[in-house]
Amino acid sequence: MVRAKSWTLRKHFEGFPKTSDFELKEVELPKLKDGDVLFESVFLSVDPYMRPYSRTMMKEGDIMIGSQVARVMESKNPTYPVGTYVVANSGWTTHFISDGKDLQLLPSWPEKIPRSLALGTVGMPGLTAYFGLFEICKIRAGDTVLVNAAAGAVGSVVGQLAKIGGCKVVGSAGSDKKVAYLKQIGFDEAFNYKTVGSLEEALRKASPDGYNCYFDNVGGEFSSIALHQMKKFGRIAVCGAISGYNDTVPQKGPYIQGPVLWNQLYMEGFIYSRWNDRREEVLKILLRWVLEVRGVTVPQTTVRELMLLPFSQMPVYANKSQVCSHTLLFHTQPVPLAGDMGVGWVCVSIKACRIQYRREE
Amino acid sequence: MVRAKSWTLRKHFEGFPKTSDFELKEVELPKLKDGDVLFESVFLSVDPYMRPYSRTMMKEGDIMIGSQVARVMESKNPTYPVGTYVVANSGWTTHFISDGKDLQLLPSWPEKIPRSLALGTVGMPGLTAYFGLFEICKIRAGDTVLVNAAAGAVGSVVGQLAKIGGCKVVGSAGSDKKVAYLKQIGFDEAFNYKTVGSLEEALRKASPDGYNCYFDNVGGEFSSIALHQMKKFGRIAVCGAISGYNDTVPQKGPYIQGPVLWNQLYMEGFIYSRWNDRREEVLKILLRWVLEVRGVTVPQTTVRELMLLPFSQMPVYANKSQVCSHTLLFHTQPVPLAGDMGVGWVCVSIKACRIQYRREE
Structure with missing residues (x-):
C-alpha cells in the first residue's frame, strides 16, 4: 500500500494566500485495477496561474492544481511500464493513480538535462513563450520585443527565443540581480521597474522608437503605460495578468480603446494548450535549442521535500511585488540545467520564479 | 474669381466643442496653374473621428478636417475634366484648388443613387464596416455579432453586412426610434442602452450564450461589460472609442487583461485606410450590395447650406450621449438612398449620425 501526501485547498484565497488556506492530507491509495498506473511525483510545479485558476477550477477541499513530472512505480497498463516518465496534471501530491488518460510521455530525454525542464523550458512555460512569440506576436527579425516579469519561467525563455529570432529584446524585472541575470542571458536592455522612477521614461530610453511586440505577463498599470509606446501595428500577446x-476588487486604469485604435494595435490573450496538436513538434524544437544553443534556459530551484515547504512564504503567493523571492525555502539544492551552463546556480541567486519539488532519488 | 468659404478651428476643443471654437473665413482663390483643378464641394461629411483627430492633426486656424464629394468647376489637369466627381479630403470648405494628388475618382455611379453615398455606405463608413467585419472580426456564418452605436453611419452598415454574412446581429443604440430602425433594417436583436437598466442583462438576454464578434464603436464602460460576454476565441474590432x-481627463475602468486572457480574446484596432489597395474592389462590392440587396443603406440627412449650420447644435459635437440628434438643422432635405427603399426618410426620423452638406444644384 502506498500513502499519498497531498496539499489541499482548505479555503479559497482572499487576497494573498495564507498558510491556513492549505491543508496537508494523507490518504492510502487503493490497489490498482486493470489499466491503472501508480505514479510517484518527481518534480512538482508552482506557478502564478494557480492563483486565478484556483478560484474558477477548484472547490475547497480539492488537491491544489498543478502539473508534475512523474515516474511509474507500478503498472497494470502496457502503455506505461515501470520507470516511464510522464507529465501529468495531478496537482500537489506525492503519489497518484491514473487510468492512463491525459498523460504526456516525455520526449526522448538526454542524460545531461534534468527532467525538471519538462515543467520549464521544455514544458508549459517554454511552449507558452514559443507560441506567444511566434503565433501571437508573430516576431520578425529586426523587431523590438518588450517582455515583463522577464526573469520568470516564461519571460526568460521569451527573451532568449526572441534573440534567436533576430529581435532586440527589452526586459523588465523587479530586482537588480534579476536585471543582471537578464543581461547575462542576452537581453539587449533590462531595467528594474521598482527603482527606475518613471516606467514611461525607462521604456522610452530602452527603445526610443517604440516596440513592435509586447509579451505581457503582468497587465495592469505596466500595460497601460507600455501601450502608449507601441509602434503602429504593434502586436501584444496577453500571456498573464x-x-x-491577488485582487479582491479589480484594479482600474485608463480605457485602452484609444491607443489600440490610433496605432491599430493587435492584442490577443492566449493559453499554450490552444496548440496542443503541435506540442510534440515544438517540445522537440525547444529541447534542441536547450542542447544546441547556449542560453535557452529556465530559472529553477529544487527543494528536497514538499512537506518542508513553508506555505506562508511561498514565493508565488507571498507578495505580488516580490513574486520571485523564496529565500526561506528549506534544503534548496540547485540543479545545473544544461551541463556546463550552470544556470541553476544563477537562478537561485536571482530568486527565480519557479520552485520545483524534487524527491530524493 | 471664386471665393471659398471655410470653417476653421479657432480654438482646440476642450471637452465638448463650442460655437466659439470655430470661425468662418472667406478667401479668394488664386488663378489656376497648369495641373491645377478647381473644385466645388457637393457633399461634406461630419464624423465623430474629427473630435480626437482635430487634437492630433490640426493646429488652430486650420480648416476643419473632413472629406467631401466634389465636382470639377474648372480644370488645367486632363485627368479631371469639368464635371468630374471625386472624393477629396479638403475639409469644411465650399471650394478648393487641388494639384490632382490624393483625389479618389468616384466609381461608375448609377443615376438612382445619390453621390452622397460616396461619403457613406459606398465610402469611408462602408469600407470601415466591411474591413472591420471581414478582416478583423473574420465573421463566419452562424456567428453572433454585437455592434454598438448601431444606428450610426458605420454601425448600421455593420449590422446589414453581418446579416448578409449569415450572422445573428445584436445592436445597441441610444433611443427607441433608433432601435425600431435597427429592427427594420434586419437586426435580430436591438436595445436602447440608455433605458435597459442593466447593460449586462440586456446583452445576456439578447444572446444568452455570448458573442463571437464585437464591433466596437464606443469603447469605455460598454466595452468593459461586453468583454465579459465574449465567447472563447471571441474577436473584437476596435473601430471607435x-x-x-470629449474627455479632458481619460476615464478609467477595470483592466482588461484578465478577461482577454481567460477567453483567449483577440482585439485589434483598425483604420480602413490600411486596406487602401483594396479600396476600388470593395467599393464596387458595396455599390453592388446597395443596388442588389435591399437593406444595405446608411442613415443620412442633407442640409442645403453649410453656412446655416449652427455649430453650437452640431449633432456630432453636441453631447456625447446624444451623438445622433440634429433636430435643429435648417433646411433638412432627406434624400432617398436607393430608389424605393426610401431609407432617407427613416434616417431623418431617427436623427441619424451623419450630416451631409448639399449645395443647390
Whole structure:
C-alpha cells in the first residue's frame, strides 16, 4: 500500500494566500485495477496561474492544481511500464493513480538535462513563450520585443527565443540581480521597474522608437503605460495578468480603446494548450535549442521535500511585488540545467520564479 | 474669381466643442496653374473621428478636417475634366484648388443613387464596416455579432453586412426610434442602452450564450461589460472609442487583461485606410450590395447650406450621449438612398449620425 501526501485547498484565497488556506492530507491509495498506473511525483510545479485558476477550477477541499513530472512505480497498463516518465496534471501530491488518460510521455530525454525542464523550458512555460512569440506576436527579425516579469519561467525563455529570432529584446524585472541575470542571458536592455522612477521614461530610453511586440505577463498599470509606446501595428500577446491575481476588487486604469485604435494595435490573450496538436513538434524544437544553443534556459530551484515547504512564504503567493523571492525555502539544492551552463546556480541567486519539488532519488 | 468659404478651428476643443471654437473665413482663390483643378464641394461629411483627430492633426486656424464629394468647376489637369466627381479630403470648405494628388475618382455611379453615398455606405463608413467585419472580426456564418452605436453611419452598415454574412446581429443604440430602425433594417436583436437598466442583462438576454464578434464603436464602460460576454476565441474590432472623445481627463475602468486572457480574446484596432489597395474592389462590392440587396443603406440627412449650420447644435459635437440628434438643422432635405427603399426618410426620423452638406444644384 502506498500513502499519498497531498496539499489541499482548505479555503479559497482572499487576497494573498495564507498558510491556513492549505491543508496537508494523507490518504492510502487503493490497489490498482486493470489499466491503472501508480505514479510517484518527481518534480512538482508552482506557478502564478494557480492563483486565478484556483478560484474558477477548484472547490475547497480539492488537491491544489498543478502539473508534475512523474515516474511509474507500478503498472497494470502496457502503455506505461515501470520507470516511464510522464507529465501529468495531478496537482500537489506525492503519489497518484491514473487510468492512463491525459498523460504526456516525455520526449526522448538526454542524460545531461534534468527532467525538471519538462515543467520549464521544455514544458508549459517554454511552449507558452514559443507560441506567444511566434503565433501571437508573430516576431520578425529586426523587431523590438518588450517582455515583463522577464526573469520568470516564461519571460526568460521569451527573451532568449526572441534573440534567436533576430529581435532586440527589452526586459523588465523587479530586482537588480534579476536585471543582471537578464543581461547575462542576452537581453539587449533590462531595467528594474521598482527603482527606475518613471516606467514611461525607462521604456522610452530602452527603445526610443517604440516596440513592435509586447509579451505581457503582468497587465495592469505596466500595460497601460507600455501601450502608449507601441509602434503602429504593434502586436501584444496577453500571456498573464499577474498584477491582478491577488485582487479582491479589480484594479482600474485608463480605457485602452484609444491607443489600440490610433496605432491599430493587435492584442490577443492566449493559453499554450490552444496548440496542443503541435506540442510534440515544438517540445522537440525547444529541447534542441536547450542542447544546441547556449542560453535557452529556465530559472529553477529544487527543494528536497514538499512537506518542508513553508506555505506562508511561498514565493508565488507571498507578495505580488516580490513574486520571485523564496529565500526561506528549506534544503534548496540547485540543479545545473544544461551541463556546463550552470544556470541553476544563477537562478537561485536571482530568486527565480519557479520552485520545483524534487524527491530524493 | 471664386471665393471659398471655410470653417476653421479657432480654438482646440476642450471637452465638448463650442460655437466659439470655430470661425468662418472667406478667401479668394488664386488663378489656376497648369495641373491645377478647381473644385466645388457637393457633399461634406461630419464624423465623430474629427473630435480626437482635430487634437492630433490640426493646429488652430486650420480648416476643419473632413472629406467631401466634389465636382470639377474648372480644370488645367486632363485627368479631371469639368464635371468630374471625386472624393477629396479638403475639409469644411465650399471650394478648393487641388494639384490632382490624393483625389479618389468616384466609381461608375448609377443615376438612382445619390453621390452622397460616396461619403457613406459606398465610402469611408462602408469600407470601415466591411474591413472591420471581414478582416478583423473574420465573421463566419452562424456567428453572433454585437455592434454598438448601431444606428450610426458605420454601425448600421455593420449590422446589414453581418446579416448578409449569415450572422445573428445584436445592436445597441441610444433611443427607441433608433432601435425600431435597427429592427427594420434586419437586426435580430436591438436595445436602447440608455433605458435597459442593466447593460449586462440586456446583452445576456439578447444572446444568452455570448458573442463571437464585437464591433466596437464606443469603447469605455460598454466595452468593459461586453468583454465579459465574449465567447472563447471571441474577436473584437476596435473601430471607435466615441465614449472618450470629449474627455479632458481619460476615464478609467477595470483592466482588461484578465478577461482577454481567460477567453483567449483577440482585439485589434483598425483604420480602413490600411486596406487602401483594396479600396476600388470593395467599393464596387458595396455599390453592388446597395443596388442588389435591399437593406444595405446608411442613415443620412442633407442640409442645403453649410453656412446655416449652427455649430453650437452640431449633432456630432453636441453631447456625447446624444451623438445622433440634429433636430435643429435648417433646411433638412432627406434624400432617398436607393430608389424605393426610401431609407432617407427613416434616417431623418431617427436623427441619424451623419450630416451631409448639399449645395443647390
